[in-house]
Amino acid sequence: MSYYGSVTIDHDQDCPGLLPEPPTAELQLACVLHALADPIRLRIVSELADAGGDELNCLAFELPVTKSTMTHHFRVLREAGLIRQHRRGTSKMNTLRAEDLAARFPGLLDAVLAAAGCPARH
Amino acid sequence: MSYYGSVTIDHDQDCPGLLPEPPTAELQLACVLHALADPIRLRIVSELADAGGDELNCLAFELPVTKSTMTHHFRVLREAGLIRQHRRGTSKMNTLRAEDLAARFPGLLDAVLAAAGCPARH
DNA sequence: GCCATAGTACGACATCTCTCGTAGTTTGAC
DNA sequence: GTCAAACTACGAGAGATGTCGTACTATGGC
Numbered sequence: 001m002s003y004y005g006s007v008t009i010d011h012d013q014d015c016p017g018l019l020p021e022p023p024t025a026e027l028q029l030a031c032v033l034h035a036l037a038d039p040i041r042l043r044i045v046s047e048l049a050d051a052g053g054d055e056l057n058c059l060a061f062e063l064p065v066t067k068s069t070m071t072h073h074f075r076v077l078r079e080a081g082l083i084r085q086h087r088r089g090t091s092k093m094n095t096l097r098a099e100d101l102a103a104r105f106p107g108l109l110d111a112v113l114a115a116a117g118c119p120a121r122h
Numbered sequence: 123m124s125y126y127g128s129v130t131i132d133h134d135q136d137c138p139g140l141l142p143e144p145p146t147a148e149l150q151l152a153c154v155l156h157a158l159a160d161p162i163r164l165r166i167v168s169e170l171a172d173a174g175g176d177e178l179n180c181l182a183f184e185l186p187v188t189k190s191t192m193t194h195h196f197r198v199l200r201e202a203g204l205i206r207q208h209r210r211g212t213s214k215m216n217t218l219r220a221e222d223l224a225a226r227f228p229g230l231l232d233a234v235l236a237a238a239g240c241p242a243r244h
Numbered sequence: 245g246c247c248a249t250a251g252t253a254c255g256a257c258a259t260c261t262c263t264c265g266t267a268g269t270t271t272g273a274c
Numbered sequence: 275g276t277c278a279a280a281c282t283a284c285g286a287g288a289g290a291t292g293t294c295g296t297a298c299t300a301t302g303g304c
Contacts, residue, residue, distance in 0.1 A: 012146040029164070029234070029237045029238055030159055030161050030164060033155050033156075033158045033159035033164075033234070034155075034156075034159035036155045036159075037152055037155035037156035037158075038291095038292085039152050040151065042151070042152060042155075057250075057251095058250075058251070059249095059251090061248070065293070065294090066293075066294060066295080066297075067250080067251065067252090067290085068251090068253085068254095068293085068294070068296095069292070069293055069294070070251085071251065071252060071253090071295085072291090072292070074251095074293090076291095086168045087300090087301090089235065089249095089250085089253095089300095089302065090248095090250045090251075090300070090301045090302065091249090091250060091251080091301095091303060092250075092251065100256095101257075104237075105233065105236075105237040106233070106236065106237075107229055107232065107233035107236065108230075108233040108234065108237055110233075111227065111228070111231065111232075111233045112151070112155070112230065113225075113228040113230035114228065115151045115226075115228075115230055115254055115299090116151055116205065128246095137267075160261090160262085162262090165261075179280080179281095180280075180281070181279095181280070181281090187262085187263070187264090188254090188263075188264060188265080189280080189281065189282090190263085190264070190281090190282075190283085190284095191262070191263055191264070191280090193281065193282060193283090193299045194261090194263085196281095197260090197282095198261095201300060209270090209271090209281095211270095211271060211272060211279095211280085212271045212272065212278095212279055212281070213279090213281080214268065214280075214281065245304100246303100246304080247302105247303085247304085248301105248302095248303085248304100249301085249302085249303100250299100250300085250301085250302105251298105251299085251300085251301105252297100252298075252299070252300095253296100253297085253298070253299090254292085254295105254296090254297085254298095255294105255295095255296095256293100256295090257292105257293085257294085258291100258293085259290100259292085259293100260289105260290080260291070260292095261288100261289085261290070261291090261296085262287105262288090262289085262290095263286100263287085263288085263289100264285100264286085264287085264288105265284105265285095265286090265303100266283100266284090266285095267282100267283085267284085267285095268281105268282075268283070269280100269281085269282070269283090270279100270280085270281080270282095271278105271279085271280085271281100271290090272277105272278095272279090272280105273276100273277085273279100273289080274275100274276085274277080274278105
């Protein structure tokens, strides 16, 4: 989406291997919702939440898409500020930025995760 | 988004003038998030929430787009199940389906509205 | 050095999305 | 019946998105 504006990606703590991400204060609601509004990405976020803060590499998610498509989705999530990524060896480890999100948009992530947990009823 | 599947739009109560909308039990999370992931639509939802359940016609929202674009956004919101629309006279009145959403995705709408209320910090 | 593993870059493509303008419909007021 | 107001339908266009395949770049183990 073009009109979200460019995601400011600066980071003060230059932790080695950490990939650029937007600071907490600049997370954009529309951008976060857009990142969550895709079944694949929702699943990634959901599984990261289930991991309880543990780091998962990209291939730990058995997603029904190719590696290059995975790269795309992980980047969308990182640029929206939902996940944090840093390199370790040949892998890229992912964690959910749950605390940052809770600080910026209280209750939002929890509500989405709860909603994602109970799919359909009828 | 194609892979949400077709929105089931049946309605038992054939209230005259009510436009078709998905039943509460069939609201799709990804679909709802996608509908909210647009600044214009987020604003519509926000203003409807501020109206506290009152009905607002489409032109009551002073949106920076043409009428046909408004029609488009209101339709997206209705088909996602976020708003209810029914005709009255030459107008189409809109209300937020706050209770339906709270029943299906507890806390989600509230969190989004709260997040939309406090835009940016730095 | 060689190789396998994990991931990226890039281009391509089909589809979707947002936007508009113009023409049309429906409704209520006169 | 005529007219204005509110909205819709339709087509078009620019741009974004999700997907893939191929080629490429680390990184670590041998």
